[in-house]
Amino acid sequence: MLMEHLILLAMWLFGFIAFLLFIPRKEWRKGLLAFLMSQAVIWLCDMPSFKYGLLSAPVRELPKATDLPLTINYFFYPVLFAIYYVRYQPKSSLWYRFTYFFVWATGTTLFDIMLERYTDLLEYQLLTWYGMWIYIGFLNYVSQACCNWFYKDEALFQTDGRPS
Incomplete structure (x- = not known):
């Protein structure tokens, strides 16, 4: 149990540091x-x-209070997605975008599988590793679609320095 709590603490530390290091300030x-x-x-x-x-x-x-793992699902994976989304290049080739998505979903799934196999932080009950890959890919795809929808018309968010 101590190992699991240390892993959760490390996820908080690495999450904050990764957000600051891998996402440019602007x-x-x-x-x-x-x-x-x-x-x-x-x-x-x-x-x-x-x-x-x-x-x-x-x-x-x-x-x-809840059956959900708060650190993993509500801090660490969203930080990983934020890094993914900021670094994503939508104007690149279809092959690059597909590879980027595939590699990111695979890396997140491998981390999830390691948590499931070597700790008590997660347990797959009815879900398999490939089901988890599909699930994480679906979560990333839906999150990306919602973010893209929000930034759909960037002209609405640009300011020219004059008061409206």
Whole structure:
């Protein structure tokens, strides 16, 4: 149990440091929107996943309050998505965008599998590793679509320095 709490603490530290290091300061607004959008999508999808037994979290921060792992799902994965979204290049080739998405979903899934296999932070009940890859890919895709929708017309968000 001590190892799991140390891993959760390390996720908080690495999450903050990664946000500061891998997202340029001028892109922090975009990163924060992606972070919050990812949290919202994960919340909507994880509530049924944990309630109906697809996933479980034996060791979690608030065991009497919720069945959800707060650090993993509501801090660390959204930080990873924020880095993904800010670094994403939408004007690149289709092959590059597909590879970028595939590699990012695979890396996140491999981290998730390591958490499931070697700790008590996550347990796959009815979900397999490839189901988790599809699930994480779906979460990233929906979060990315929502962020893209928000930034659809960037002219609305540009200011020319004059008061309106």
